[in-house]
Amino acid sequence: xxxxxxxxxxxxxxAELLAIGxxxxxxxxxxxxGGDLAHELDRLGVSMTRLVALPDDLPTVTGAFREALxxxxxxxxxxxxxxxxxxxxxxxxAAACDELPSVDPTMARWLRDIFxxxxxxxxxxxxxxxxLVPSATALPNPVGTAPGWWVDRPDGRVIVALPxxxxxxxxxxxxxxxxxxxxxxxxxxxxxxxxxxxxxxESHVAEMLGDTLLHGENPRVAxxxxxxxxxxxxxxxxxxxxxxxxxxxxxxxxxxxxxIEERLAGHVFAHDDETWVEALGVALHGLTxxxxxxxxxxxxxxxxxxxxxxxxxxxxxPGSSATRRDRDLRAAARRVRDIAGADVGLAVRxxxxxxxxxxxxxxxxxxxxxxxxxxxFLTGPMxxxxxxxxxxxxxWARLSERSPGVS
Amino acid sequence: xxxxxxxxxxxxxxAELLAIGxxxxxxxxxxxxGGDLAHELDRLGVSMTRLVALPDDLPTVTGAFREALxxxxxxxxxxxxxxxxxxxxxxxxAAACDELPSVDPTMARWLRDIFxxxxxxxxxxxxxxxxLVPSATALPNPVGTAPGWWVDRPDGRVIVALPxxxxxxxxxxxxxxxxxxxxxxxxxxxxxxxxxxxxxxESHVAEMLGDTLLHGENPRVAxxxxxxxxxxxxxxxxxxxxxxxxxxxxxxxxxxxxxIEERLAGHVFAHDDETWVEALGVALHGLTxxxxxxxxxxxxxxxxxxxxxxxxxxxxxPGSSATRRDRDLRAAARRVRDIAGADVGLAVRxxxxxxxxxxxxxxxxxxxxxxxxxxxFLTGPMxxxxxxxxxxxxxWARLSERSPGVS
Numbered sequence: 001x002x003x004x005x006x007x008x009x010x011x012x013x014x015a016e017l018l019a020i021g022x023x024x025x026x027x028x029x030x031x032x033x034g035g036d037l038a039h040e041l042d043r044l045g046v047s048m049t050r051l052v053a054l055p056d057d058l059p060t061v062t063g064a065f066r067e068a069l070x071x072x073x074x075x076x077x078x079x080x081x082x083x084x085x086x087x088x089x090x091x092x093x094a095a096a097c098d099e100l101p102s103v104d105p106t107m108a109r110w111l112r113d114i115f116x117x118x119x120x121x122x123x124x125x126x127x128x129x130x131x132l133v134p135s136a137t138a139l140p141n142p143v144g145t146a147p148g149w150w151v152d153r154p155d156g157r158v159i160v161a162l163p164x165x166x167x168x169x170x171x172x173x174x175x176x177x178x179x180x181x182x183x184x185x186x187x188x189x190x191x192x193x194x195x196x197x198x199x200x201x202e203s204h205v206a207e208m209l210g211d212t213l214l215h216g217e218n219p220r221v222a223x224x225x226x227x228x229x230x231x232x233x234x235x236x237x238x239x240x241x242x243x244x245x246x247x248x249x250x251x252x253x254x255x256x257x258x259x260i261e262e263r264l265a266g267h268v269f270a271h272d273d274e275t276w277v278e279a280l281g282v283a284l285h286g287l288t289x290x291x292x293x294x295x296x297x298x299x300x301x302x303x304x305x306x307x308x309x310x311x312x313x314x315x316x317x318p319g320s321s322a323t324r325r326d327r328d329l330r331a332a333a334r335r336v337r338d339i340a341g342a343d344v345g346l347a348v349r350x351x352x353x354x355x356x357x358x359x360x361x362x363x364x365x366x367x368x369x370x371x372x373x374x375x376x377f378l379t380g381p382m383x384x385x386x387x388x389x390x391x392x393x394x395x396w397a398r399l400s401e402r403s404p405g406v407s
Numbered sequence: 408x409x410x411x412x413x414x415x416x417x418x419x420x421x422a423e424l425l426a427i428g429x430x431x432x433x434x435x436x437x438x439x440x441g442g443d444l445a446h447e448l449d450r451l452g453v454s455m456t457r458l459v460a461l462p463d464d465l466p467t468v469t470g471a472f473r474e475a476l477x478x479x480x481x482x483x484x485x486x487x488x489x490x491x492x493x494x495x496x497x498x499x500x501a502a503a504c505d506e507l508p509s510v511d512p513t514m515a516r517w518l519r520d521i522f523x524x525x526x527x528x529x530x531x532x533x534x535x536x537x538x539l540v541p542s543a544t545a546l547p548n549p550v551g552t553a554p555g556w557w558v559d560r561p562d563g564r565v566i567v568a569l570p571x572x573x574x575x576x577x578x579x580x581x582x583x584x585x586x587x588x589x590x591x592x593x594x595x596x597x598x599x600x601x602x603x604x605x606x607x608x609e610s611h612v613a614e615m616l617g618d619t620l621l622h623g624e625n626p627r628v629a630x631x632x633x634x635x636x637x638x639x640x641x642x643x644x645x646x647x648x649x650x651x652x653x654x655x656x657x658x659x660x661x662x663x664x665x666x667i668e669e670r671l672a673g674h675v676f677a678h679d680d681e682t683w684v685e686a687l688g689v690a691l692h693g694l695t696x697x698x699x700x701x702x703x704x705x706x707x708x709x710x711x712x713x714x715x716x717x718x719x720x721x722x723x724x725p726g727s728s729a730t731r732r733d734r735d736l737r738a739a740a741r742r743v744r745d746i747a748g749a750d751v752g753l754a755v756r757x758x759x760x761x762x763x764x765x766x767x768x769x770x771x772x773x774x775x776x777x778x779x780x781x782x783x784f785l786t787g788p789m790x791x792x793x794x795x796x797x798x799x800x801x802x803w804a805r806l807s808e809r810s811p812g813v814s
Contacts, residue, residue, distance in 0.1 A: 025455035027446025028631050028640070032437070034460070039434025048432035049467065051460035053441070060456065067474075224435050233435065298705065298712025301722045305705025306791065311727040315708045315720035320747055340727055384713065 008156025012186040015041050016072040017051045018064055020080040020089055021164060024053040033078040033162075033169055040173065044181065045190025045237065045249075046074065056086045058095070065096035065159070073157055074186075079164035081146040083126040089161050090131050093151060097159075099133035107131075107138055107147060114145055139176045144168045150180060158184070189238040191249035193257050196229040196270040196279075198393040205230050208263055219256045227382075228276060228389050229269070232260060269396050276392045277307045283399040284309050287365075290340035291391075292332045294318060294349040299388035312340030318351065330371055333364040345369075346395050350387035357383035361394040370398060412590050415563025419593040422448050423479040424458045425471055427487040427496055428571060431460040440485040440569075440576055447580065451588065452597020452644065452656075453481065463493045465502070472503035472566070480564055481593075486571035488553040490533040496568050497538050500558060504566075506540035514538075514545055514554060521552055546583045551575045557587060565591070596645040598656035600664050603636040603677040603686075605800040612637050615670055626663045634789075635683060635796050636676070639667060676803050683799045684714045690806035691716050694772075697747035698798075699739045699754040701725060706795035707755060719747030725758065737778055740771035752776075753802050757794035764790035768801040777805055 017037055023029040034051040041048060049071050054061050061080070068075040080089030094101045107130035115122040129146055132138060139148030144163060151159035160177055162169045181187065197205060202225040206214060209232070213221045219236040236253045239246025247255075261268050270279040280289075288309050293300045295318040304310050314336060329347045337345025345364035350357050359374040374390040424444055430436040441458040448455060456478050461468050468487070475482040487496030501508045514537035522529040536553055539545060543566075546555030551570055558566035567584055569576045588594065604612060609632040613621060616639070620628045626643040643660045646653025654662075668675050677686040687696075695716045700707045702725040711717050721743055736754045744752025752771035757764050766781040781797045 023631060024442075025445055025458060026449040027442045027444070028449075028638070029633070030439070030442040035431075035434045035437040037434070038432055042433040042435075048462065050462075050471070051432060053458035055455065055457075064457070224430060226436070231435070297717075298708030298720060301705030301712075301720075302709030305709075305722050308724075310704075310722075311724050313705060313708075313720075313722035315712050315717075315722065316747075317715075317718050320718040340723075 006152075006156050006184060008154070010073055010156030012046060012073045012158065012181065012184055014049050014072045015046045015074040015076060016049050016068040018061070018068060018075065018077040019051070019053045020056065020061055020077055020092075021053075022055040022057075022086075024079075025055045031078075033164070033166060036166070037076055037078070037169075037173070040178075041074075041076075043192050044187035045192070045235070046186055056080065056088060058088050058091060061088060061092035062095040065092055069096065069153070069157055069159070074160070074181075075157070076160045076162065078162045078169060081129070081148065081161060081163045083123070083129055083145075085125075087128075090128065090133075090149070093136075093149065093159055093161060094133045097133060097135060097151065097153065099135060101128075101131040101133050103127055103130050104132045104138065111145060139172050141168055142171050142175065148172050148176070150177070189249055190235070191253040192233065192235040193253045194234070194272050195232045195257060195260060195264070195268050196274065197232065197264060197267040198229060198269045198396065200230060200264070200267045201225075202230045205232065205264065209260065213256075213260075219252050221256065221260075227385065232264075234260070266397075266400070269393075276389070276396075277304050280304065280392060280396060280399075281307060281309060283396050284344065285399075287343035288340075289344045289346060289395075290336040290342035291345075292316070292336045292347040293388070293391075294332075294347075295352075295384075296348055296350045296387045296391075297384045299385045300346075300348060300391055303388050303392065311342045312336060318349075329360050329362040330364065330369040333362040333369055337364050344395075344399075346391060348387060348391040350384060352383060357387055359387045359390050361391050363395055363398045365398065412592060413559075413563050415561070417480055417563030419453060419480045419565065419588065419591055421456050421479045422453045422481040422483060423456050423475040425468070425475060425482065425484040426458070426460045427463065427468055427484055427499075428460075429462040429464075429493075431486075432462045438485075440571070440573060443573070444483055444485070444576075444580070447585075448481075448483075450599050451594035452599070452642070453593055463487065463495060465495050465498055468495060468499035469502040472499055476503065476560070476564055476566070481567065481588075482565070483567045483569065485569045485576060488536070488555065488568060488570045490530070490536055490552075492532075494535075497535065497540075497556070500543075500556065500566055500568060501540045504540060504542060504558065504560065506542060508535075508538040508540050510534055510537050511539045511545065517554075518552060546579050548575055549578050549582065555579050555583070557584070596656055597642070598660040599640065599642040600660045601641070601679050602639045602664060602667060602671070602675050603681065604639065604671060604674040605636060605676045605803065607637060607671070607674045608632075609637045612639060612671065616667065620663075620667075626659050628663065628667075634792065639671075641667070673804075673807070676800075683796070683803075684711050687711065687799060687803060687806075688714060688716060690803050691751065692806075694750035695747075696751045696753060696802075697743040697749035698752075699723070699743045700795070700798075701739075701754075701756040702759075702791075703755055703757045703794045703798075704791045706792045707753075707798055710795050710799065718749045719743060725756075736767055736769040737771065737776040740769040740776055744771050751802075751806075753798060755794060755798040757791060759790060764794055766794045766797045768798050770802055770805045772805065 017034050019031045019034050024031045038048050080087045111130050112122050136149040136151045141147050146163040149161040202223050205223050219234050222233050224231040234253050234256045236249040238249050288311050290312040292314045294316050298315045301313040333345035333347035347362040349360045361372045363370050372394045424441050426438045426441050431438045445455050487494045518537050519529050543556040543558045548554050553570040556568040609630050612630050626641050629640050631638040641660050641663045643656040645656050695718050697719040699721045701723050705722040708720040740752035740754040754769040756767045768779045770777050779801045
């Protein structure tokens with residue numbers, strides 16, 4: 001159970017996210033911070049009451065902070081910490097908390113130093129980046145000029161104001177926000193684990209898990225059909241037992257995960273946020289790869305082309321002269337492997353047939369070259385992306401059967 | 408000016424979007440519908456008061472509908488229209504409007520027909536997809552079993568409830584929502600145009616546009632630095648003139664756009680939602696393309712690999728044996744062009760040097776092969792993606808100088 005380290009005794013159980021910027025509400029820029037932070041907070045066992053994107057309008061943003069403080073223990077905002085008149089997150093928090101901002105001398109010196117080192121004179125308007133309200137402390141920004149705010153309300157609620165750029169948020173969250181949230185007891189008594197499955201459908205997974213598991217309270221088990229995997233998410237809270245205390249959240253999640261992994265053996269290719277690139281890296285175990293893709297529009301290279309074990313890829317349109325030499329897909333897998341001097345060759349060909357995409361996949365490892373076929377059920381770009389994912393799944397299965405210890 | 412076609416006389420000027428689903432507030436699934444619809448509404452001159460993602464919790468969702476109806480003329484929701492107990496958008500709208508839902512016989516028949524045609528018996532729980540409240544009419548779903556709702560409130564406010572899958576939303580929006588919004592006057596008297604620029608920085612664009620243009624009220628002109636372009640967005644409303652009526656929004660936007668295009672000639676590669684693929688398709692004017700990319704991790708093939716004029720691409724890791732044959736980038740551009748039997752060859756090589764990515768680009772058109780160099784300022788995946796965009800920009804510039812009529 002959360003052990004809040006604050007005189008108010010308020011635990012941090014519910015949070016609300018405010019993404020601030022008119023470029024978000026006009027659809028000019030898509031917010032990715034909200035989802036990333038929701039995911040982070042979910043892992044701490046903090047439930048999200050809502051995610052809100054707001055325009056740069058002072059009354060609107062002030063009102064949103066007030067409402068959020070009425071509902072949640074923690075309010076996290078992103079954006080609006082720049083030096084321009086449009087950047088009004090500080091003003092909104094000050095108004096919502098009925099406090100007055102003033103320039104903090106230490107922060108002002110830090111800001112001036114940044115400009116000095118660049119040989120620039122700091123414009124006056126930048127001074128508002130050195131503001132604080134009495135209940136706020138600054139969150140250092142290691143990669144930008146906009147410090148964040150950690151605001152401790154008298155009733156134990158917390159506001160965390162972060163800048164907008166994802167890179168700055170990540171650094172500030174990891175180094176300064178997460179440790180303080182842990183101090184305040186967030187994440188204590190809660191645990192989450194996600195299993196990522198391949199070569200099996202969501203309804204089949206649900207059937208194998210059974211109603212007892214899927215409708216339990218602790219652990220909670222849920223399935224999600226994502227583009228690149230079927231996911232099983234297991235979350236738990238500490239049991240409140242008798243004198244012995246019951247099982248911890250971590251124990252419950254670990255026991256449930258290993259029971260499910262046993263039942264779904266051979267399908268779990270990754271855990272938590274692990275991607276196909278990471279899972280294939282583990283399965284390749286030091287081997288290198290070359291790929292030929294025909295009719296998939298570069299979706300396979302896009303998926304794995306940045307991996308260190310990816311040496312060479314060919315992307316060909318169906319029917320082009322470069323394609324005609326690859327009638328035999330097994331030969332193509334060997335050909336690209338040998339051109340690149342790689343250990344493993346992978347060739348995939350996708351053909352759209354009405355609503356379906358027919359996918360043929362060849363994998364060449366050592367002297368053995370295998371050929372598989374699959375059906376992807378969507379035409380167009382999604383069908384092509386599914387073809388690339390099918391190729392990853394096939395490669396992973398062939399590599400895993402080669403070395404049964406790796407899964 | 409909007410001419411609302413409703414007895415209340417309320418124009419549709421402000422909207423709020425509610426995306427409903429716990430998978431969004433846990434960060435399991437990222438909402439893309441909100442941004443898409445915000446962009447659609449922005450083009451109609453409807454301003455967005457906020458975008459909200461909510462968990463599947465009846466009191467929370469009901470409260471959000473009530474609050475949104477207090478602020479906006481139009482409330483658009485996505486998700487929560489399925490047949491399961493978790494799908495509670497209909498229940499929330501009914502509660503927020505103080506109305507009772509009942510089964511609509513026509514919709515029930517339509518639903519049963521869908522199951523009949525698949526040889527299935529409709530489960531009882533699906534019957535709630537045939538619900539309506541008295542102030543709602545059904546929005547047909549051409550690609551799923553979840554009809555939407557159009558709810559006309561007595562005060563002229565409107566609720567539009569859409570399903571969650573983007574494909575279903577797009578069809579329903581285009582065929583059934585947009586026509587009704589036009590009938591209600593949305594989009595009348597407003598116009599928007601976006602110019603997409605290449606080979607120029609945002610601050611340089613701002614300087615060339617000047618303060619008068621950037622701080623005007625009608626038209627409003629704003630710049631955005633996006634990953635793939637610097638954008639200039641021009642929006643306007645009809646002038647309220649004397650007896651002659653003043654200029655229309657469309658006229659103001661067209662005049663402003665052509666003045667800006669003249670000032671920024673040679674940089675405007677696309678308009679509105681046009682992508683690099685579309686702009687290059689216009690510039691290629693029937694020619695076909697083959698690409699060699701070295702050290703860019705497949706980002707170029709990912710960007711343009713699905714275009715019909717893309718015949719062949721090679722993706723190689725720096726330092727692999729396949730790369731060594733391409734020391735001379737101009738020769739590589741010609742080599743891939745000839746392998747693929749394409750008209751144009753493009754070769755790009757990216758090298759990470761500390762914080763920068765150095766990019767060399769060769770373009771082979773007919774007998775002429777040109778070599779250009781660029782610097783992309785971010786390392787890692789973003790640097791590689793910028794290298795691919797730099798290659799597109801270089802190709803576009805070479806094609807445009809070849810045929811000055813195309814821009």
